[in-house]
Amino acid sequence: MILPKIPVGDFVETSVFWVELHLGWFLDLISDFLDLIISGFSDILMFFPPFVIALIFAFLAYSTGSKNLKLAVGTFAGFLLIENLEIWELSMETLSLVISSAFLALIIGIPLGILTAKSDFLLHILKPLLDLMQTMPSFVYLIPALIFFGLGNVPGMIATLVFAMPPAIRLTNLGIRQVPLELKEVADAFGSTPLQKLVKVELPVALPTIMAGVNQCIMLSLSMVVISAMIGARGLGYQVLFGIQRVDIGMGFEAGLGIVIIAVVLDRITQNLSPDK
Amino acid sequence: MEKNTKLEVRNINKIFGKNPQRVISLLNKGLSKNEIFEKTKQTIGLNNVNFKVNEGEIFVIMGLSGSGKSTLLRCLNRLIEPTSGEILIDGKDITRMSVEELRNTRRTRLGMVFQNFALLPHRSVLDNVAYGLEIQGIPKKERNSKALEAIETVGLKGYENSMIIQLSGGMKQRVGLARALANDPDILLMDEAFSALDPLIRSDMQDELLALEDRMQKTIIFVSHDLDEALKLGDRIALMKDGEVVQIGTPEEILTDPADSYVSRFVAGVDRSKIFTAESVMKRPEPLVSINSGPRVALQLMKEYGISSIFVVEGKSRLLKGVLMISDVVEALKSKRSLESIVREVPSIPPEMPLYEIIPLIADSDYPLPVVDEKRKLKGIIIRGTVLGALAMSEDTTEEASAGDDEPVMEDKNEEISCKKCQQGNLIPEKNLSSEVEKPGKTSEAMEVKI
Numbered sequence: 001m002i003l004p005k006i007p008v009g010d011f012v013e014t015s016v017f018w019v020e021l022h023l024g025w026f027l028d029l030i031s032d033f034l035d036l037i038i039s040g041f042s043d044i045l046m047f048f049p050p051f052v053i054a055l056i057f058a059f060l061a062y063s064t065g066s067k068n069l070k071l072a073v074g075t076f077a078g079f080l081l082i083e084n085l086e087i088w089e090l091s092m093e094t095l096s097l098v099i100s101s102a103f104l105a106l107i108i109g110i111p112l113g114i115l116t117a118k119s120d121f122l123l124h125i126l127k128p129l130l131d132l133m134q135t136m137p138s139f140v141y142l143i144p145a146l147i148f149f150g151l152g153n154v155p156g157m158i159a160t161l162v163f164a165m166p167p168a169i170r171l172t173n174l175g176i177r178q179v180p181l182e183l184k185e186v187a188d189a190f191g192s193t194p195l196q197k198l199v200k201v202e203l204p205v206a207l208p209t210i211m212a213g214v215n216q217c218i219m220l221s222l223s224m225v226v227i228s229a230m231i232g233a234r235g236l237g238y239q240v241l242f243g244i245q246r247v248d249i250g251m252g253f254e255a256g257l258g259i260v261i262i263a264v265v266l267d268r269i270t271q272n273l274s275p276d277k
Numbered sequence: 278m279e280k281n282t283k284l285e286v287r288n289i290n291k292i293f294g295k296n297p298q299r300v301i302s303l304l305n306k307g308l309s310k311n312e313i314f315e316k317t318k319q320t321i322g323l324n325n326v327n328f329k330v331n332e333g334e335i336f337v338i339m340g341l342s343g344s345g346k347s348t349l350l351r352c353l354n355r356l357i358e359p360t361s362g363e364i365l366i367d368g369k370d371i372t373r374m375s376v377e378e379l380r381n382t383r384r385t386r387l388g389m390v391f392q393n394f395a396l397l398p399h400r401s402v403l404d405n406v407a408y409g410l411e412i413q414g415i416p417k418k419e420r421n422s423k424a425l426e427a428i429e430t431v432g433l434k435g436y437e438n439s440m441i442i443q444l445s446g447g448m449k450q451r452v453g454l455a456r457a458l459a460n461d462p463d464i465l466l467m468d469e470a471f472s473a474l475d476p477l478i479r480s481d482m483q484d485e486l487l488a489l490e491d492r493m494q495k496t497i498i499f500v501s502h503d504l505d506e507a508l509k510l511g512d513r514i515a516l517m518k519d520g521e522v523v524q525i526g527t528p529e530e531i532l533t534d535p536a537d538s539y540v541s542r543f544v545a546g547v548d549r550s551k552i553f554t555a556e557s558v559m560k561r562p563e564p565l566v567s568i569n570s571g572p573r574v575a576l577q578l579m580k581e582y583g584i585s586s587i588f589v590v591e592g593k594s595r596l597l598k599g600v601l602m603i604s605d606v607v608e609a610l611k612s613k614r615s616l617e618s619i620v621r622e623v624p625s626i627p628p629e630m631p632l633y634e635i636i637p638l639i640a641d642s643d644y645p646l647p648v649v650d651e652k653r654k655l656k657g658i659i660i661r662g663t664v665l666g667a668l669a670m671s672e673d674t675t676e677e678a679s680a681g682d683d684e685p686v687m688e689d690k691n692e693e694i695s696c697k698k699c700q701q702g703n704l705i706p707e708k709n710l711s712s713e714v715e716k717p718g719k720t721s722e723a724m725e726v727k728i
Contacts, residue, residue, distance in 0.1 A: 182395035185356050190409040190460070191384035200412065204399040 016144050031154045037104070038153050042096035050088050054079030057265060064272040071268055078261040087236065091258045094225055094235030097153060098266070101160040102221040106214060109165045113172025113213070114198065123173065130166040138163050138227055146231045156233025160224040164217045171213025175206030211274030218270050222263050236262075280331035283496040284353070284464060289326040289362035291348055291520075294319025297360045310519060322348045323359070324520045333494040335487075337507040340517030346500045349517070350468050353498065354387045355379060366464070384413050388457030392469040394449040396441045402428065402452050403437040409460040420459075427459040428452075430489070447478040454486075458493075467499045471506065483509055504544065508532075508552055516540055528552060549668055550633035555626050555648045558635075558667045559657030562647070565590050568598050568616060572609040575601055575616060586644040589620050590655055597647050597655045599623050625649045628656055632667060639664055 020027070045053060054076050062072035082091050116123045141162050145155035179202050187197035203210070229237030236255045243252025292300045300319050303312075310321050323345050330336040340346045351357040353364060355371060364371045371382060388409075396405050404411075406427055410420035428437050431451040441449065450470060457465055471479040483506060490497060501507050507514050508528040515525045516536075524536035532552055535541035564578045568591045579587055589598040599620035609619045625647045626635060639646055645658040 180393075180395070182391050182393055183397065185351075186389075186391065186395045186397075186408075188356055189354055189383060189387070189389040189466075190412060190456075191380040191382075192412045193380070196412045200408070201397060205397070207399070 016147055020147055027148050031149050034100075034104075034154045034157055037100045038096055038157060041100050042093055045092040045096050046089070050079065050083040053092075054083070057269075060269055061265065061272075064269050066272065068272075075265050075268075078265060082258050082261055085254045085258065087239065087255060087258045090234070090236050090239050090255065091262060094222075094237065094259070095262055097157060097160070097225045097233060097235055098218065098221045098262070101157045101225065102164060102214075102218045104157075105161050105165040105217050105221065106168050108161075109168030109213075109217065110172050110210065112165075113169040113210075114176060114203075116169060116173040117176035117202075126169065130170060133162055134166045138224055139230070142228060142231045145228075151232035153233050155231050156225060156228030159228050159231070160221050163224040164220040167216035167220065168213045171216070172206070172210050175209030175213070176202050178209065179205045208274045211270070214273070215267065215270040218266050219263065222259070222266065226259060280334070282329045283332040283367065284330040284498070285363075285365040286326055286328050286349075286353070287363040287365070289323055289349070289352055289364065290360045291322035291345070291352060291357065292319055292360045293322050301361060321520050322357075323352065326362070326520075326522050328515055328522060328525055330496060330498060331512075332496055334512040335490060335497045335499055335510050337499045337501055337511035337514045338517060339501050339504065339507040339511075339514055341502060344517040345520035346502075346517050347468055348520075350466055350498065350500045353464075353466060354383055354389065384409065385460060386462050386464060388460055388462035388465045390450070390453045390457050390465065390467040390470040393473055394446075394453045396449060396452055396456075398441050400441070401437070402433065402439050402441065402444070405441065405452055406437075406455045406459050408456060413460075423461075424455070424459050427455040430458060431455045432485070446474050447482060450474060450482060463496060465495050465497045467497060469500055469502065472501070472503065479506070486510065504547055505551070508547065516543065529557065548633075550636065551631055553632040553667050554628065555630045555632075555635060555646075555659060556628035556656070558632060558663050559628075559648045559659050560663055562588060562595070562655050562658045565595065565655070566601065566616070567591065568620070570616060572606050572614070572616060572619075576603070576606050576610060579603055579606070588623070588645075588647055588655065588658065589616060594652075595655045596653050597623070597625060597649050600644055600647075602644075623647060625653070626659075627651075632664065635659060635664060 048056075057079060058072045058076035061075040062068065065071045082088055112126070116126055138159070141159040142155070145159040149155040149158060183201055183205060184197070187201040192200065225233060225235065226237035226240065229235065229241045232238075236258045239255035240252050240259075243249070243255060290297075290301060290304070294300065294317065296317065296319065300313055300317055300321065303316065304321070304324065308316075310324070314320060326345075326349060328336075338346045338349055348357055352359040353371070359372060362372070366382065366386060371379065374382060397408065400408070403421060403424055407420045407424035410423055415423075425434075425437060428434060431454050433448060433451050433455065436444070436448065441452070444452065450473075453470070471482050474482060486497075487510065489495075499507075499510055501510075508531075511528055513525060513527055514531055516523045516531065518539055524531060524540050526534070529552065531540065532544050532547060532549065535544060564582055564584075564587060566575045566578055566587050566589055568589050575587055575589075579585065585603045587601050589601055590596060591598050600623040601616065601620055605619040605621075608614075609616070623644070624638070624642075626638065626649075628648050628650060635646065639659060639661055645660040647655055648657045648659060649655055
């Protein structure tokens, strides 16, 4: 084999630097915007005393989980435990990062999913791209995010966005494509406009699948937010990383516990959002 | 009484494939479906379909799966775009309508009912039925009252707030029907609407559709693969095979005069006793005796025809008065009584009575059954022989279709049926059958003589 090595790595590197050099102003704009979103959410979460936030989440768990009192009590207790472990601020920072990344991922991902469902052409383009986004080890996203946006929350959020968006696109696409043909025919046969067909027939019927995508998107966001502590995203992930570096088992475990509590609460709430079939 | 044409289909073709125009030109050259598939790898869904549907009739499109019947139905409202041809609704070609015109036509003129109900699972019964009105932007109050009306029409009053998941299959299809009716369309397209239902419920729904049709006089185009259903519902039936219409006609035309061997094979299994009516099997009422004649005339006629009973009528319009038995006539002749005093009351049947209801009546009767209209005018008489003959005909066509014109087989069948009673089941070995058939043949003759 005398074939020379294809310079994939070099190419990616050059293009990343090129973007950094020529589109720096644009990246700064994005960065400022994203920072605004994150700090907005974290300001809200920090504004209220822990007790109130715990109550709000308990109520959310209760009202979405078909009046499940156990879940509400568990949520409330979990949040109080976080406060007790003195990791409240870190947790709220993680939570605001998760909420803002997932929020953006869904705002971009669901419409993209709808478009993908409507166009086979788009599906053919997006499918390999989504495969790539999902199978690429998540750490790899950290590097370009770091270069483009420096250290901090914003690159963490960008990396999270890329990592968490695919399931939202995929499952929205799948949900709409799986709407039974007869139901689509009903919409047409009764004279619906394309928008009426989408809003009144396809989206409601696809809702359980789309909500599964929302749930996955949020859970992936959480996992990525923790990892992106490696490029300076703050919150519980940073604490875990700190614990690793100092071999402080107790501190690492406490932070990890906080992540688990947030994960379980978010998972149950979003799972319950999807209507039962 | 010429009926208005509501919908007319002219030369509709549907080609499934990438280059339909090429297929059309090959078709015009007279190539067969298979040759074209070999050449182009494209399939012909519909091949030059033509028919007219009259206002207020139920037109059934029937065929086996894959015959193109559902494709054809979907072409009528362009859920599937026909490759070529015209579809005129009240003279307006739907295939040339703009998107906007088509949408309006679908909203107000064409209702559709689907095989698997196709109800929106996230909506209540009321909201499902109101769907068609909702997308037209009709205010909530008005659309709900119209939807409620439609729900009542299909007999689901009280269920309007139920969720779809709580309903049984039959109820679901009632919702589907109500949804189509709520828009008050002129034309109802029904795609195997009752095929997914249990046989009993299916039969109920068919009856209700017929009752509904009596009241509302919609034009209904009904797709079915079930011949019994087609014969029951259809004013006319189009029979399809491989994307072509093989025959169009009334149920009786299709049964009695199949266009080709495919149709006759198709209709072979039909229970004719449900299709034929008194009218279609009755004989001319002959001889008859007037109520004003004397017993001597009556006796003379009975002798002449070799019968033991005779119907008595009055006047030119032949109003049925009753029946005379030969013994009574002989008696009357001796005692010099008038016919009026010895005529017996006789049960009669209306012309539209189906054959299967006639069979038990005729079996118990000592004389032929008179068929009278609502004014008691004698239209004809039914004797046992004609009933059996009509039933046997269906067996003939079965044989004809599978064995060709094999005369002896047909005769055997004929006899076998007319003498079922004498055979006491079919324990008699086949060899003895020929000797056995002699007897029943004679019996039936004797029966006629006795009559």
